[in-house]
Amino acid sequence: MVDRLAEIKEVLQRAIREAYDHEVTLDQLVLQETKKEFDGDYTLVVFPFTRALRAKPEVIADTIGAKAVEIGADHLASYNVIKGFLNLELKPSFWKSQLTALNAATKVVDDSPKGERVLVEFSSPNTNKPLHLGHIRNILLGWSTSQILESVGYEVVKTQVINDRGIAICKSMLAWQKYGAGATPESTGVKGDHFVGKYYIEFENRFKEEYSAWQATDAATEVYKSGKKEEQTKEAFFKAYKNTYFNEYSDLGRKAKDMLLAWESGDSEVKALWSQMNGWVYDGFNTTYDALGVSFDTLYYESDTYLLGKDLIDQGLADESFYQKEDGSVWIDLTEQGLDHKILLRSDGTSVYMTQDLGTAQKRYEDVSAKRMIYVVADEQDYHFQVLFEIMKVLEAPYADGMYHLSYGMVDLPSGRMKSREGKVVDADDLIKEVIDEVEKAAKERGELEGVTQEERAEIYRKIGLAALKFFILKVNPKKRMIFNPEESVDMQGQTGPYIQNAYVRIQSVKRRLEGEVAADTAGYTALDPTEIDLIKSLMLYAEEVNKAAENYDPSTIANYSYELAKKYHKFYHDVRILKAESESAKAFRLMLSDNVAKVLEHSMNLLGVEMPDRM
């Protein structure tokens, strides 16, 4: 990565050498943008050098400043010192050379292949219900992180583990079998994942009825009397007892469990039903993924992976990384790592979640030979991944050090936590439709977009709506729990996706109106506007910003950068004329500047999965 300020830093380095006979590395020279209440472009903080140079900060700053302006006269215009801060003002030639260099580059970010493969896992839904807002945050983070990594030269493999087996899908299957009367997504016109989700809810409701009825029986009263803790009300007792009831008394529970057992033993009828219902769900999921503009390179199904990992258990037992209890269960002692003892295999020899994840990691490594694996999973699983990664280190897996849990906070509604049981869930499909509808409504009120076909309009609304939604979610640092206000998510003013698109659209509009030849040369233009310098400063930062986002797996860095750049462009657009510039060279310069802003805006928004419209 090129340090765009290297030239200036070298001048400062030389200045210190010549004035004080002292060597500093370029890294030691901290140049920051000068705060706007002071004069200058960049500021060198000289406090760190007071000890080595044995002088007061003001004196050092003054000495370095004078020397630097002398040495770097071609770019440095002047300097001023306030306390220990050396403010440097640069000449127009510097800014113009920077812009020219950026303009000449074929890529806004160096994406030359690193020769390293990274696997990113995200989404990974259960197949018993449709995707919701929580999945959206997951998907957008995973997709954006993948784009970012790709943009700096990694070969990214996007994947998900589809949790297609287990008791949950069996509940849907059973309910459909009992109450579905042969209905299908086609016959009802209901999207497949919603269709199957409906039967999951049907099951839960029927089970609730059954449970309530049972609570009135003598048998239930007996259970309550013998099992209750002191002072526990009947209501509280039965609330806590629900799982035990499901497992030990419930007729529906037994049938669902029987179905799971039948599935596990390979019963062909059950398997056929299972394939059919999951097929409906996948159709539904794919529609949602398409709507969000995301896709995957490979897929893993839990039904294929849930038995994996046992050979790793054997390996761990053989080299005594793990130990076996008398009952046959297998454990690992991670107390040395500050964690706990963790079970890896049940006493009956069956897998737990961890077993599966160990095996899946190994399989993926064999499949795609990625030494870095990123798991985009909510922060409720922090501990699980901490343990998983430690186990991999104990087993000395070659990819152990490259495993990373991109942990993100849950999404809350203004009314509190989303609760699927209470129906307080924001459905993904509904949300996507809503933001696009909202955009359409707003656009009609504004009455823009004349001379654009219906299809083109729909496409523009779609791009804007998704921009609003995606930006709203991605601008927040992943680690933070976020509050999702549906009303604010469709805002199109201020710090929003559409605001950024609007800056881009303005540039496209200017270009459309451009007539005749543009001067090839910008040499005659030297009285740069402050807004122009501001824009160039931002453009110079972009490549570094993307690399930072890639290192931290943090799309919010990009979102915030894009907003800043768009904001500066809007200001520039307001303050100066482009097509009616004061001179031909000024016009050429502004067009070049606009072009490069557009390039970076498009690139950066693309990293967030946001498409740019040409008009709006």
Added chain:
RNA sequence: GGUUCCGUAGCUCAGCUGGAUAGAGCAACUGACUUCUAAUCAGUAGGUCGCAGGUUCGAAUCCUGCCGGGAUCACCA
């Protein structure tokens, strides 16, 4: 209770590998469209950066303790 994440303006968030008088947006109020798209721009108002110590020339940022909130600590996934 142990571990861990979070706490910045009324609200939503930046800033956190230490630097100057802590920034945006929304909401409120005021102003700017015969001028390249006003989904814009400019202005007013809004803060004990959870609290208390410590390190430092300098702390929202690093360390410790406390307070508040979330998550997690299953032979569940």
